[in-house]
Amino acid sequence: MHTLIIGSGMAGITLAREIRKLDRERPLTVVTADDGSFYSKPNLSNAFAAGKRPQDLVMTPAERLEQDLGLRILRHCPVEAIDAGRRTVRSAQGELAYDQLVLAVGASQVRLPLAGDAADAVLTVNSLDDYAALRRRLDGCRRVAIVGAGLIGCEFANDLRLGGFAVDLFDIAPLPLARLLPEAAATLLRDRLAGIGVGFHLATALRSIDRDGEGFRLSTGDGAVNRYDLVISAVGLKPNLELARSAGLATGIGIRTDAFLRTSDPDIYALGDCIEIAGHYLPYVMPIMHGARKLAATLAGRPEPLGLPAMPVVLKTPACPTVVSPPPAGPGRWEATPADDGLRALYVDAASGEASGFVLQGACTRERMALAGRMPALVVA
Numbered sequence: 001m002h003t004l005i006i007g008s009g010m011a012g013i014t015l016a017r018e019i020r021k022l023d024r025e026r027p028l029t030v031v032t033a034d035d036g037s038f039y040s041k042p043n044l045s046n047a048f049a050a051g052k053r054p055q056d057l058v059m060t061p062a063e064r065l066e067q068d069l070g071l072r073i074l075r076h077c078p079v080e081a082i083d084a085g086r087r088t089v090r091s092a093q094g095e096l097a098y099d100q101l102v103l104a105v106g107a108s109q110v111r112l113p114l115a116g117d118a119a120d121a122v123l124t125v126n127s128l129d130d131y132a133a134l135r136r137r138l139d140g141c142r143r144v145a146i147v148g149a150g151l152i153g154c155e156f157a158n159d160l161r162l163g164g165f166a167v168d169l170f171d172i173a174p175l176p177l178a179r180l181l182p183e184a185a186a187t188l189l190r191d192r193l194a195g196i197g198v199g200f201h202l203a204t205a206l207r208s209i210d211r212d213g214e215g216f217r218l219s220t221g222d223g224a225v226n227r228y229d230l231v232i233s234a235v236g237l238k239p240n241l242e243l244a245r246s247a248g249l250a251t252g253i254g255i256r257t258d259a260f261l262r263t264s265d266p267d268i269y270a271l272g273d274c275i276e277i278a279g280h281y282l283p284y285v286m287p288i289m290h291g292a293r294k295l296a297a298t299l300a301g302r303p304e305p306l307g308l309p310a311m312p313v314v315l316k317t318p319a320c321p322t323v324v325s326p327p328p329a330g331p332g333r334w335e336a337t338p339a340d341d342g343l344r345a346l347y348v349d350a351a352s353g354e355a356s357g358f359v360l361q362g363a364c365t366r367e368r369m370a371l372a373g374r375m376p377a378l379v380v381a
């Protein structure tokens with residue numbers, strides 16, 4: 001029984017480790033478009049101020065993974081298509097056969113459709129190679145624009161500001177993390193980031209980006225023009241669906257899976273930022289950790305359905321420590337109270353009258369474990 005995993009990110013490698021805990025013998029191959037070394041992607045957005053070089057972020061090189069886990073990693077080997085009927089994939093290094101296939105192909109940063117002659121110079125940071133490019137391009141820079149004041153945009157703004165850059169954050173929404181945080185929490189986050197010198201251009205649509213000598217001119221819908229040495233985009237993620245589509249698998253926002261992380265093909269499974277489970281798109285570390293354990297058991301012939309508890313996300317914004325446990329979709333209201341140099345906000349579910357989500361900021365973040373235990377499960381097994 002040969003298991004083939006496509007992707008060597010957190011999902012692919014964590015799954016390989018979980019499989020090996022249950023089965024040392026089965027033939028296991030990871031095929032990946034990158035160099036196969038293991039790193040923790042969340043570290044990309046707080047590495048610069050800490051002076052970390054890309055090689056400092058590598059936790060386990062590919063050769064070491066191969067030795068420790070007894071598997072083969074095919075590096076720099078993009079997979080081009082899946083033939084589900086023949087149970088093969090076509091890759092840059094030829095055809096590979098599988099009995100069980102796992103798609104752990106992640107997601108890509110959305111590119112903003114900006115006018116102007118420098119739209120292709122906007123940088124996104126979603127891999128170790130991107131982080132290396134970021135460090136190269138920051139060399140000699142002073143003014144940095146970040147487009148997208150979501151989780152990743154705010155983290156980079158905080159990190160690059162601590163790294164000594166003049167940072168401006170742009171978003172079409174009126175507040176940072178507007179979709180995730182209640183107004184009071186988003187306002188506090190904005191004010192604390194502004195307090196360390198981050199400039200905000202909120203409720204602002206971007207129109208175009210043009211070259212201006214070594215730098216760029218960023219024009220907004222209201223006619224304002226600002227000059228930057230570097231423009232970074234962090235406007236969201238879209239799951240990589242091309243391979244799933246080549247196999248005719250069911251897709252929605254992500255690759256659709258059931259509670260066993262099985263796709264619409266019984267021999268193909270999926271995990272990580274590329275999947276949608278029970279209608280949720282959860283591009284975070286914790287769902288991968290939970291999912292990898294369950295999927296390893298299922299692949300070993302002992303199927304275990306995946307349930308997901310509430311999984312608070314910690315923002316790496318030291319200017320304003322923030323933890324958010326997003327409520328499941330459904331009517332309710334936020335109740336926010338300033339406390340402990342921060343804020344505590346609970347989302348009260350309209351039907352049950354119970355808290356189903358929360359935000360903690362400042363010193364209140366120490367309550368996160370206690371509160372998380374009181375939240376309803378996000379996905380019931």
Ligand SMILES: Cc1cc2nc3c(=O)[nH]c(=O)nc-3n(C[C@H](O)[C@H](O)[C@H](O)COP(=O)(O)OP(=O)(O)OC[C@H]3O[C@@H](n4cnc5c(N)ncnc54)[C@H](O)[C@@H]3O)c2cc1C
Nearest residue numbers: 007008009010011033041042079105106272273283284285
């Ligand atoms: C800057 C940043 C900060 C973050 N911070 C946090 C945080 O604080 N907390 C949190 O919970 N989450 C955070 N996240 C999200 C978290 O990092 C991701 O959920 C997680 O790393 C996704 O892992 P993955 O393996 O699914 O995808 P990826 O890491 O994207 O891996 C995908 C893999 O698939 C390979 N691949 C893709 N297509 C092909 C192909 N056709 N052929 C072969 N190989 C292919 C790629 O080479 C790669 O190896 C952050 C993300 C970013 C970008």
